[in-house]
Amino acid sequence: xxxxxxxxxxxxxxxxxxxxxxxxxxxxxxxxxxxxxxxxxxxxxxxxxxxxxxxxxxxxxxxxxxxxxxxxxxxxxxxxxxxxxxxxxxxxxxxxxxxxxxxxxxxxxxxxxxxxxxxxxxxxxxxxxxxxxxxxxxxxxxxxxxxxxxxxxxxxxxxxxxxxxxxx
Numbered sequence: 001x002x003x004x005x006x007x008x009x010x011x012x013x014x015x016x017x018x019x020x021x022x023x024x025x026x027x028x029x030x031x032x033x034x035x036x037x038x039x040x041x042x043x044x045x046x047x048x049x050x051x052x053x054x055x056x057x058x059x060x061x062x063x064x065x066x067x068x069x070x071x072x073x074x075x076x077x078x079x080x081x082x083x084x085x086x087x088x089x090x091x092x093x094x095x096x097x098x099x100x101x102x103x104x105x106x107x108x109x110x111x112x113x114x115x116x117x118x119x120x121x122x123x124x125x126x127x128x129x130x131x132x133x134x135x136x137x138x139x140x141x142x143x144x145x146x147x148x149x150x151x152x153x154x155x156x157x158x159x160x161x162x163x164x165x166x167x168x
Contacts, residue, residue, distance in 0.1 A: 065108070071156060093105055094125050
């Protein structure tokens with residue numbers, strides 16, 4: 001059971017966030033409505049978003065971002081000054097269906113300051129990407145012998161990049 005004082009504190013926190021993040025104003029107003037008029041279980045559901053990522057998700061997100069870094073670096077080696085084709089770009093994760101992956105990726109890029117090459121990228125793909133990334137990663141791992149060998153100087157071959165770009 002959440003006390004009235006705790007509800008007031010949460011309500012005020014959302015009021016502050018509305019002013020700090022005007023693009024998210026509607027979201028914070030909805031959360032304030034939940035605090036004011038929702039049941040205890042509605043409020044608990046709001047807090048369920050604060051679960052963090054499991055170690056499995058952490059490792060998978062790191063592996064996926066590492067793979068895309070290697071793909072990008074390798075492609076640039078063979079095609080200097082050319083934009084990375086859409087088929088081999090990191091498109092993010094679906095914020096609704098792949099939310100644990102999305103939020104951990106968001107944390108890594110914007111708060112842990114890792115993989116900063118994605119800092120100005122829309123990390124919410126708005127469509128499921130994880131299955132495709134897993135197929136790409138399976139192939140990538142098979143050519144790197146399940147080791148993280150690349151991180152540039154040893155580039156993926158053009159043929160490997162082509163195969164990866166055709167994985168659906």
